Amino acid sequence: MVSLKTELRKEIPDYERYDYSSVWKGRGLEDYVEKEIVSRWAVGETGIELGGGFGRITQVLEKRIGQMFMLDYSLRNLRRASARLQKTTLIRGTLDKLPFEDNVFDFVALIRVIHHVPNPDPLLAEVVRVSRNGATFVLGVAHEFGKANSRESALKRVTPEGHKIYSTPLGRYAHPGLERVEIRGVGDFDNRIGRSLSRLWPLATIDLKFSRLWPAKPMLFVKYRVVKEGGRNEPRVRCDCGGSILERRCDSCGRTYGQIIDLVEK
Ligand SMILES: C[S@@+](CC[C@H](N)C(=O)[O-])C[C@H]1O[C@@H](n2cnc3c(N)ncnc32)[C@H](O)[C@@H]1O
Incomplete structure (x- = not known):
């Protein structure tokens, strides 16, 4: 397993002190459209959502x-996810060191997360490492209008919750092993007027129908194909000792895990 020397752990945003699911109250149209876009691209035997939060997208x-599989650092979000998901394996961990062998996933999603990461390159390297050749990677980011080709990443602001938000221009996510296949844009109605009309479901259809007009849309979904060498490994969660966690028990050190496989608390 690759061990990355980053300061990422210090940068992990705190999602324990507020209820992230409440952020989505009254945003039914936006939520529906995002799920629709991501699920249309979701295929394969094995998949993971990184920074999956309370399981909003993982559910579809x-x-x-x-x-x-779904990995997140926030125990509060993971507990909520555990209540809503049926068959996903939940892991508490960090994005800088994914607890899997190389070449295990056919599908990887990273939605509304990368703006928390100061340097996306080590994370994208991990995405490529755990993906199988030909896998689909879906990145969901806010559109930074007029900056599509910028390679810069800079601190933009700090939210009232204390989260640092880094700029996310599309050019920042070019990475060896990732071939950009398609971009869709959504969010026409993600504003006060749209939210007041959230019972008008045909608006979701309009947003989706014109999602190819991404240069004019505030939220982007980018589909990549992973192109690399290598075979296929089984998706076994790795224990810190290097063993595999099978049925919530490490086959090497014998440590047992709960419903959420917690690789943070020792
Ligand atoms: C804005 S939420 C998005 C959740 C979900 N993807 C969605 O769209 O509903 C960001 C999530 O990323 C997680 N996260 C951010 N940085 C992380 C890191 N370095 N390691 C693990 N999780 C992280 C947070 O805990 C949070 O649940």
């Missing part, structure tokens, strides 16, 4: 992917 992915 687990219906389309054979064996689904």
